[in-house]
Amino acid sequence: MTDTIEEKVYDPAVIEPKWRAKWQDAAIYKVENTTGQPNWMSLTMYPYPSGVLHVGHWFAFSIPDVFARAQRMRGYNVMYPMGFDSFGLPAENAAIKHNIHPAKWTYENIDDMTRQFDLMGAMIDWDRKVITCDPEYYKWNQWFFLKMLEKGLAYRAGGSVWWCPNDQTVLANEQVVDGNICDRCGAEVYKRDLEQWYLRITDYAQELLDGLDGLDWPERVKTMQRNWIGRSEGARLSFALEDGKTLDVFTTRPDTVFGATFMVLAPEHPYVAEITTPEQRAAVDEYVKKARTKTEIERQSTDVDRQKSGVFTGAYAINPVNDARIPIWIADYVLMTYGTGAIMAVPSGDTRDFEFARQFDLPIIPTVQPTNGEPLDGATMTEAYHGDGIVVNSGPFDGMTQSEALPKMIEWLSEQGRGQAEISWRLRDWLISRQRYWGTPIPVVYCDTCGMVPVPEDQLPVVLPLDAEFKPTGQSPLITHESFVNTTCPQCGGAARRETDTMDTFIDSSWYWFRYASPHDDTAPFDRIAAEEWNPVALYCGGIEHAILHLLYARFFTKVIRDLGMIDVDEPFSRLRNQGMILSEDGRKMSKSRGRQIGPDELVAAHGADALRLHLMFLGPWEQGGPWNDRGITGMERFIRRAYTVVEELGTTQSGAASGSDAERSLTALQHRTIKRATDQIDSFGFNTMVSALIEYVNELMKLKETDIVTSPVWRDAVETLVLLMAPATPYVAEEMWEMLGKPFSVHQQSWPVYDSALAVEATIEIPVQINGKVRDRVIVPSGATADDQLAAARALEKVVALIADKQIVKEISVPGRLVNIVIK
RNA sequence: GCGGGCGUGGCGGAAUGGCAGACGCUGCGGACUUAAACUCCGUUGGGGAGACCCGUGCGGGUUCGACUCCCGCCGCCCGCACCA
CATH class of the missing domain: 3.40.50.620 (HUPs)
Structure with missing residues (x-):
């Protein structure tokens, strides 16, 4: 004892x-x-x-x-x-x-x-x-803001933001859920117009779009960014109104302008108030009022088989190509935030315009006839036609194909001074003002004499006062902080007031990695x-x-x-x-407020951080995620214990000389195959399969440690490799094992094992032998065996001989190192 | 509606067109133990006594060979969505 x-x-x-x-x-x-x-x-x-x-x-x-x-x-x-x-x-x-x-x-x-x-x-x-909330950091948010102001990339303009009547505060878009619900209190929110600061991200729209091509990013993310940026090629056309004004519209289909039978303005369009005739005034006002109370989601949803709505303004426009007098309507399917907030409606070529025309009995004139099938007739067609075809009802363009007509039409409109090619973007400028306390103060002051004045660089940071009253009151919390607000104008030295809005926190994260x-x-x-x-x-x-x-x-x-x-x-x-x-285990989001968070501290106490790390790696593909469960964590502990046992027992074995035996060669081959698997799988983010490779390796070592091979230096080398391969995944126990091996601190300062393909080859391999594609036997062949060698070995097998005895051989496939398949009849 | 992804044991999941289910969990059987835990060994897709047969959402196709490729469906998930 x-x-x-x-x-x-x-x-x-x-x-x-x-x-x-x-x-x-x-x-x-x-x-x-x-x-x-x-x-x-x-x-x-x-x-x-x-x-x-x-x-x-x-x-x-x-x-x-x-x-x-x-x-x-x-x-x-x-x-x-x-x-x-x-x-x-x-x-x-x-x-x-x-x-x-x-x-x-x-x-x-x-x-x-x-x-x-x-x-x-x-x-x-x-x-x-x-x-980022440290003045040492946010000072530079302010510095970047001033640089952008200097370059005209930051500007102030009117805009509408979400307002929560319950919390008496403006919300960021991210704080609005399910269309119009305050994420914090559950109240219905709505939009209010406020003066806001913006950054001119749209100046970079084209480059932001083009730059995606060269990035090694998930295709899904690139697609989402492309959609968000939303580039559309088309033309801007000018329609004369009867009162002398012109109304600009953006369209991707200027070739269909001869089929424009009415126009539609967004309810918020500035012209609405000006052009509406007295007879239509009441109806228009009511519609505009209703549209304002609707949420974006309601206005834009298409899946509630909701009918188009709209009201005639009483005004007319002149179609620039054929001088047709066409009515101007307002409807909420036209968005003020896209294009010019107004469209020319071509019901024969656009699904939404078509629905609207049918609903309100407006004329439909086809401008493109499909080359096969019945010719379209505005009176009887049942849906808009978007495809290519022959241009009709379009004056000088009749008879061309649609794709021919499109560039010619733009050219012609251009010559007439009635339009030009234009690219439209879905991307809006970045609204960065927040009427919130816990953020970076925007470094400008307002002076009665000098107007808006940027805070000079050498006066940065504009420090966020810690003693402010920040409970929601309906305005920017800093407004009530007298000593913050009241300052002197950097230009004239007179009394001035500081900007009290703070910056969107996305500013902080837009450059932090440079820091x-x-x-x-x-x-x-x-x-x-x-x-x-x-x-x-x-x-x-x-x-x-x-x-x-x-x-x-x-x-x-x-x-x-x-x-x-x-x-x-x-x-x-x-x-x-x-x-x-x-x-969470029931497949829902791990939200703190709903008490579904699983904390790591207890798991670490029970199983160790290494086991938890392995378990997280092993859950499944990292890029996939999934519901949490802790059932598998014991398996990871077992794996660590086995590795530990292998290392621990090594200390008690004596080292001899390498014998060059098959067993040694086989162990080295396994070692190098494992190095390759682990390395490749890390590169491809296959952490779950990397762990599998390590587990398989340890399982083999567990068997081998009962054999004579433990006295060989090859064994020691194989065990050292195990510890090195485990080091990234299980940093603690790897360090401990490295020490147990008598190696100098630290395992994390060692080199990754190098794969040698020549050493990864076993002396012999076992391959399956198929008859008609079904595995019937296996055969062991030297690893360098040719296709013919394999086939000969396979055909010598007793079982194969019996199966093909009285059959006709149709074909023989032998793939070196993979399999043999004999097709018989 | 458009775009993208995914359907494999009881569960998580693995498979450059080449032995489907690696690896782990669970379950079952056994060893150790007074007993249990730990650990270790065996076994664990279904059917069949067995040789074998069936099996990767469904239906076709290509191929010596298909989870993998092609065509057509079904289901689920994600993103965008009246963007002119």
Whole structure:
């Protein structure tokens, strides 16, 4: 009893804190901007500090950490930075609810989440952390704003925003759910007109569209951005009104202008009040009033088989091509926010116009006849025709094909001064004002003599006062903060008032990754040299929910920053990967308010962070996500224990010389095949199958450790490879095992094992032998066997001989290293 | 309506046109234990005593060979949606 060697037992509760402290003391995650190695920024969308991390966060952060660690072992100087997107509504809401200051709430959450990132074992250099609600950071939001103001990219204009009558506040679009419901209190919200600040993202529409082509991003995200940007080619046409005004419309089908039999204005169109005749006034006013109370969703939905509605204004326009007098209607299917807010209606060629015409008995004139089938007749046709065909009823263009006529028509309209080619965009300028407290103050003042004056750069930051009253009152909270609001004009020195709106928090996240390169620079948002070492970002990971807004804004900011001459980068993120969402066990979103969050702390206490990391990797394809379950986590613990046992027992075996036996060759082959699988699967984000490869490897080693091979140096090499391959996925236990192997600290500063295809080949392989495509037997052949060798071996098999004895052989297929198939009749 | 994705055991899932269900969980049987937990071994798609047969949403097709490719359906999920 006394002389038995004490067996070490895997105990994550002991080894995880031990190595966490050691890593911190040794600062092994400290990142330098330049080393001898190529830089690789492995960026993950920084979290909102909403409380503690749940397993969904771990899924989003620990798996990119695995990738980053593998990259580091593969010879890159890797930065896996982290920060906190810490301005925003939830801090205010929590503050109001719990009567705690947003700053206190935010910083407490940051502390909690930082602890959990460390628990996870994430490879984060905290010296580089970015906290966006820190004046040191948001100062540069203000600086960028001033630069954009200078370049005319920031401007102030009227606009309508969502208003919640219950909370007495304006809401961001993201805070409005189900069309018109306040996300926070459930009240019905509506739109109000307010003066707002905008950024001219539309100036970059074409480049934002074109730039997508060269990016290694999920096609889905690129498509969503293309749809959002929404480029349409067409023409702008001018219609004369009877009162002398002209009405411009945008159309993608200028070739159908001869079929325009009426016009439609959006109810909000400025002409509505001016052109409506006295007889129609009452009906029009009522319609406009009704349209305003409808939500966008109601107005735009098509699936409630809702009929078109509209009202005649009493006014007429002149069709510029044939001088036809056509009525002007208003209808809510025309949107003020797209094109010119007015359309020429061509019922024969447009489904919506067709429905409207039938509903209100307006004339329908076909302008394109399909080349096959019955000719269309405006009186009898049952749906609009969009296809190609022969142009009719169109004066000089009759007889051309539709595709021929289109460019000619634009040319002709142009010559007549009645229109020109135009490109229309769905993308709107970015509204950045928020009537909220917890955000970056917009750095301008209003002076009675000088008007709007930007705060000079050397007076930045305009600090957000911490002692403001921020409960919702119906206006920007800072308005009531006298010492903030009242200031002097930087131009004339007279009395002035500060802007009290704050910036959209998407501004913060539009450039934060540049800051990681030089997080403490107090002379500029980032140091150019340092930023160029790390940009463009090699890999960006995050949720699909940011497919449009954040990723589009970030691309926009990057281009603006480039045009400010600050960095030579066109696109911020070369490669993008989206994780799926981890749902609660019942398949719903893991929302905090509904108490469906699964916390990692208990799981780590019970199973260890390494096992939890493996479990998250193993749940399924990372890009897919799915409902959470903790059933499989015990399997991951078993795997770790087995690996631990293999390493632990190695210490007790003696090393001899390599014998060159088949067993040794076979083990080395397995080792190298595993290296290849693990490496390839990390590259392709197949973390679940990477874990499978490791498990299979350990299972084999478990069997082999009962054989003589354990005395061979080949065995030791195979075990060391196991530990290295596990290092990214299970950083704690890998470090422990590395130490058990007598290796110097740290396993995370070692090189990734190198795959050697020559060593990965077994002496012999087993291949299936099929008769008529059905497996009937297997045969062992030397691994270099030719097709003929395989076939001969297969045909020598007793079972095969019996099966083909009295049959005619039609065909024999032999694929070296794969199979043999004999087709018989 | 348009665009994209996905349908494989009890469950999560795996398969460059080449042994379907790797790997894990669960279940079952066994070893160890006074007992249990842990651990280890075996087994685990369905049918059949068995040789074998059936089986990747459904129906066709291409191929020596199809989860994989093609055509036509069905179902589910996501995005966009009266964008002129």
